[in-house]
Amino acid sequence: MPLWFARGLRRGVVTTRYPARSDPSAASLPTPPAFRPRQLTLRTVDRMVAECPGTALSRVAETLVFDVGACTACGRCARVAPDAVAPSGEFELASTARPALIKLIPIRGGER
């Protein structure tokens, strides 16, 4: 039995499927933000919406509308409010419905 075959069996590597584990490099990828509703205030959200270079962020009353499909993971919203925004770590985001990529984030931090 060729050596490479034995090695493949030992490590249990299946090469004909999508990787079961993420690539080590995936940890350093820029990913869309995740928001902390209690830290979001109307004022910081309005500043984040103004800073967003695309159309990913908008505000409707007390809800932040986040279009994941439009997000370029540039991190400008995180620079506006570092305590309210952190990278989500999610990058496998393919969707068969465009509306499924639009997420509603409640704003629970009040006016300020």
Added chain:
Amino acid sequence: MRPGPAEAVAAAGLREQIAAQFGRSLHIRTLDTGSCAACEQEIRLLAAPHYDLHRLGFFFTPAPRHADLLLVTGPMVRAFEVAARKTYEAMPRPKVVVATGACALGGVYQSDPFVHGEVDAVLPVDVWIPGCPPSPLALLQGLGVAVGRLAEKTPGLTFIDGGGA
């Protein structure tokens, strides 16, 4: 080209047909409709040994007539509209259109006299892959979703940190 309920049912049927017919072999034609080439860079990496999409039964083809899946990047500049439609019409049925990257999904450019701003304005998109650019793994997952081999993750994601508190 926003689909109604009848189109949604037809699309679901089409996806089943695609999973049955192309579960193991699918040919991809890439189409650049005015992208900055970052998406192309990532698509090119798919063929490299590390990601190696051929092991999964996906292949790139230079001709739309041999293609089952159209991988579209860029914000669909109006100058490219005719070529995009011709490419789509040249493909045999059943066919899948995948919009790739934030430009193609309508996040970067607004519709104006030069660009449509999103691929969906011209071609009927079946799968959307966000990212700027989407990493090769994200593209691979998107192709898996397109042929019904992988489950979508996005409906379960809230993008709320700390369990919706």
